[in-house]
Amino acid sequence: MNRTAVPFLMLVLMTSACATRAPVTLRPVTLAPGESLWRAARRSGVSLDALVRANPHMDPAHLRPGSVIRVAVREGWVPASWSAGSSQRQADEFIWPLRGQIESRFGQPRGARRHEGLDVKAAAGMPVRASEFGLVTLSGRMGSYGNVVIIRHPGQFVTVYAHNEQNLVQAGAWVARGQIIARVGQTGNATGPHLHFEVRRDKRPRDPLYYLPVGPPVPLRAPVARIR
């Protein structure tokens, strides 16, 4: 073994020892304008579930840009880079599908079940936009959902847009983030015009407020011209 290899070996041994012993600390993270909890978790190098666990009293509906949350990290640990070339490609960013008042939140009891989405009240005919770019996997009528559009995104994400007066896209179409895909209605099991919006990941319904920018619905960006 030459002279340079010895310090290198020691460094490797010390690094691996530190990785197992480093204490977990809670680090404050300030939410940026337009940022979602999911995005804040990604830039902090933790999973969304870990972020939610580290903030047991957090209510996503009350967060605003500038709100401080916590992430649990190991000291000395460097977040993994989220390179564009990664095979584990993620959906990049979700936007509010329309502006309006939140009528009913995720998880609220619905008889024997729980509400699997977020209801946003809006006037009939208002445009509903794709929350993220993706492939329309269903556009049609489906029981209590009424007219519904379902879009698949990278990273095992699916978004659902229900009770539409009219669907404006067809299954098999690629849509851009912000593209108008439907008009607000009250088809299916709805008492008034609103959008029922769901975010599913790995087929499991998740609270859309974890993925949408914090604070009141933000102005929508102009639709991008090309699908990536």
Ligand SMILES: [Zn+2]
């Ligand atoms: Zn609903």
